[in-house]
Amino acid sequence: MTSSLQSPFQGAGLSEVQPTPPSTDTPPLTIVIFGASGDLTHRKLVPALFDLMVDGLLHPETRILGVARSPKTHEEFRGELRASVQTFARSTNHLDLFSEFEKKIFYHPMTFDDPNGYTAIRTTLLSDEFRKPTRGNVLYYLATPPSYFVPIIRNLGSFGLAKINEDTGETPAPFTRIIVEKPFGRDLASARDLNREVLQVFAEPQVYRIDHYLGKETVQNIVVFRLSNPVFGNLWNNVFVKSVHISVHESVGVEGRGGYFEEAGILRDMVQNHLFQLMTLTAMEPPVAFEAESIRDEKVKVLRSLKPVRIDDLPRTIVRGQYTVGEVDGVPVQGYRNEPKIPPLSDTSTFVRMKVEIQNWRWAGVPFYLTAGKRMSKRETLVRIVFKDFPFALFRLAGTPGTVPNELIIRIQPNEGIALRFGIKKPGGSLMIDPVEMNFSYQQAYRAQAPEAYERLLHDAIVGDSTLFARNDEVENSWNFMAPFLGDLTKLSPLRFYTAGTDGPEEQDRIGEPSPA
Ligand SMILES: NC(=O)c1ccc[n+]([C@@H]2O[C@H](COP(=O)([O-])OP(=O)(O)OC[C@H]3O[C@@H](n4cnc5c(N)ncnc54)[C@H](OP(=O)(O)O)[C@@H]3O)[C@@H](O)[C@H]2O)c1
Structure with a gap:
C-alpha cells in the first residue's frame, strides 16, 4: 500500500509564491506565420501570443502577419482568432484586451508556391507601417505541413526575405529568425537534407527548431x-x-x-x-x-x-x-x-x-x-x-x-x-x-x-x-x-x-x- 505524505513545502510560505515572469524587455517585431489558418495557429500560437501580451511580454508595436491559402480579409481572420483566443488562451478573464490585440493582426492569402505572394510579403515588411514600428525585426514561423518547409525556405531565400533588413547600419541591427515546427525530417537523410536547405538560406543562430516539450x-x-x-x-x-x-x-x-x-x-x-x-x-x-x-x-x-x-x-x-x-x-x-x-x-x-x-x-x-x-x-x-x-x-x-x-x-x-x-x-x-x-x-x-x-x-x-x-x-x-x-x-x-x-x-x-x- 502506498500512502501519501503532506507536501514538505506546505507551510513554508511557497504557496504565496507566483511563477517568475520572464524578462519584459522584448523587442518589437513582425511575426509572419505560414499556415495561419491551421490547427496549430488557432489552438496554440495565437492564444500564446495573446497571453504574452496580457502578461506584458509582447512589445506594443508587434505585428502578426498570417499567411495561408484560404482567401479571407483581415477582419475575417481577426474574427476567427477571437474565437480561438476565447477557447484556448490562458487569460480568458482579460478578453477585453482582444480589441487591442487584434490591431496587431493582418492576413495575406497566397499559396506557398506563388512568387507574387513572397513579393507581396516583402513589400509589406518594408512598408512604413511595418518596417518603422518593428525596427525591421522579423520572425517567420513555419506552422505548415512539413512538405512545405523546403519550398517556403527556398522562396524566403530567393526573395531576399531571409536577410531582409541586414546591412542597414542600424544599432541594434534588425534580426531575422525562423521557427521550424516538428517533425524535423523523418530519418537521418531527410533531416540532413532539411538542415542543408535551411542553412543555405539562414545562418544557424537564426534557426529555432521547436519541440514544444x-x-x-x-x-x-x-x-x-x-x-x-x-x-x-x-x-x-x-x-x-x-x-x-x-x-x-x-x-x-x-x-x-x-x-x-x-x-x-x-x-x-x-x-x-x-x-x-x-x-x-x-x-x-x-x-x-x-x-x-x-x-x-x-x-x-x-x-x-x-x-x-x-x-x-x-x-x-x-x-x-x-x-x-x-x-x-x-x-x-x-x-x-x-x-x-x-x-x-x-x-x-x-x-x-x-x-x-x-x-x-x-x-x-x-x-x-x-x-x-x-x-x-x-x-x-x-x-x-x-x-x-x-x-x-x-x-x-x-x-x-x-x-x-x-x-x-x-x-x-x-x-x-x-x-x-x-x-x-x-x-x-x-x-x-x-x-x-x-x-x-x-x-x-x-x-x-x-x-x-x-x-x-x-x-x-x-x-x-x-x-x-x-x-x-x-x-x-x-x-x-x-x-x-x-x-x-x-x-x-x-x-x-x-x-x-x-x-x-x-x-x-x-x-x-x-x-x-
Ligand atoms: N496541430 C498541432 O497541435 C501541432 C502540434 C505540434 C506540431 N505541429 C506541427 O505544426 C505544423 C502545422 O500543423 P497543423 O496541425 O496546424 O496543420 P493544418 O491544420 O493542416 O494547417 C496547415 C496550414 O497550412 C496551410 N496550407 C497548406 N497547404 C498550403 C498551400 N499549398 N499554400 C498555402 N497554404 C497552405 C493551410 O491553409 P488553408 O487551411 O487555408 O488551406 C493551413 O493554414 C505541422 O508541421 C505539424 O507537424 C502541430
Whole structure:
C-alpha cells in the first residue's frame, strides 16, 4: 500500500509564491506565420501570443502577419482568432484586451508556391507601417505541413526575405529568425537534407527548431532540480542509480490524424523528439555555463554516447505494440486498424518500449527504458529514477514484507511535481516496511497558472534565446541513433497487440526490468 505524505513545502510560505515572469524587455517585431489558418495557429500560437501580451511580454508595436491559402480579409481572420483566443488562451478573464490585440493582426492569402505572394510579403515588411514600428525585426514561423518547409525556405531565400533588413547600419541591427515546427525530417537523410536547405538560406543562430516539450516548466525543472540540489545531484550516476524509466503515455488515439500517424508511427511522432529531449536533459553532464550553446553541447554528447543498436540486437532492445478495440475512461474506442485512413493490416506501432544505454562514465551499466504509447489507461508523462538497493539487504533477507527500491518520480504532466518513494516502519508490533511517497505538487505550491509551452518558446525566440530549441547536430544525432529502428521490424520485433485503455502489451517486460508500477 502506498500512502501519501503532506507536501514538505506546505507551510513554508511557497504557496504565496507566483511563477517568475520572464524578462519584459522584448523587442518589437513582425511575426509572419505560414499556415495561419491551421490547427496549430488557432489552438496554440495565437492564444500564446495573446497571453504574452496580457502578461506584458509582447512589445506594443508587434505585428502578426498570417499567411495561408484560404482567401479571407483581415477582419475575417481577426474574427476567427477571437474565437480561438476565447477557447484556448490562458487569460480568458482579460478578453477585453482582444480589441487591442487584434490591431496587431493582418492576413495575406497566397499559396506557398506563388512568387507574387513572397513579393507581396516583402513589400509589406518594408512598408512604413511595418518596417518603422518593428525596427525591421522579423520572425517567420513555419506552422505548415512539413512538405512545405523546403519550398517556403527556398522562396524566403530567393526573395531576399531571409536577410531582409541586414546591412542597414542600424544599432541594434534588425534580426531575422525562423521557427521550424516538428517533425524535423523523418530519418537521418531527410533531416540532413532539411538542415542543408535551411542553412543555405539562414545562418544557424537564426534557426529555432521547436519541440514544444522543452517549453514545459516541468521539463526545464529536470535540469534545475538535479543541478541545484546536491542531495539528488550527487546520486545522479551509475554508483547509485539502478535504472531510469521515461514514459509518455497518452489516452488519446490518432484523433483524426490517421493518415499522418500511419506514415510516422510512434517512433517518429514521440520518441525521436519528446522522449529524447527528456532523456538528454536527464542524462547530460552539468554544462560549463547555464546558456544555450553549453547546454546544447551537453545534450549532443549524450546522443553521441548512445550505444549503437545492431540489427540483431533489435529483438532485445524494442517491443512494439498496436492497440485493439477497448475502453478508455469508460468510453468504448475502436482499434487502430479501424481508425479512418488506416489500412486493415497496418504494421504501424502505437506503442514502443526501448532499452537504451549511454556509454559514458556517468551512466555505463544503467539501462534507460523509453516508453511511449497511445490509447493507454491514462495520460501521464514521467521520468522515474530507480535507485540501487544497499549491497546487503538486511530487511529483505530477514523476510520482511514490503521493501521497495527508493524512487524519484518527476511528473511532467499532469499533476506536475516530484515524488520520492521510500520505506518506513509500519506502526505496530511486527516488523513490516510500508512504501510511502513524499509529494511536491506545483499546483499546490504555486497558485498562478504556469505559462503554456508555446508562450515560453515564442517569447524565447522573440528575445533570441535558443536554449530550448534543438541545434542541427542534435537533430541529426538523434536520427542517426534511430536508424535501425526505422526499417522493417515485422520479423525482428513483431507487433504485440494490446487492448485500448490498458498499459500496453504484456510482452513489454521482455527487454529487461519490468515497468515500475
Ligand atoms: N496541430 C498541432 O497541435 C501541432 C502540434 C505540434 C506540431 N505541429 C506541427 O505544426 C505544423 C502545422 O500543423 P497543423 O496541425 O496546424 O496543420 P493544418 O491544420 O493542416 O494547417 C496547415 C496550414 O497550412 C496551410 N496550407 C497548406 N497547404 C498550403 C498551400 N499549398 N499554400 C498555402 N497554404 C497552405 C493551410 O491553409 P488553408 O487551411 O487555408 O488551406 C493551413 O493554414 C505541422 O508541421 C505539424 O507537424 C502541430
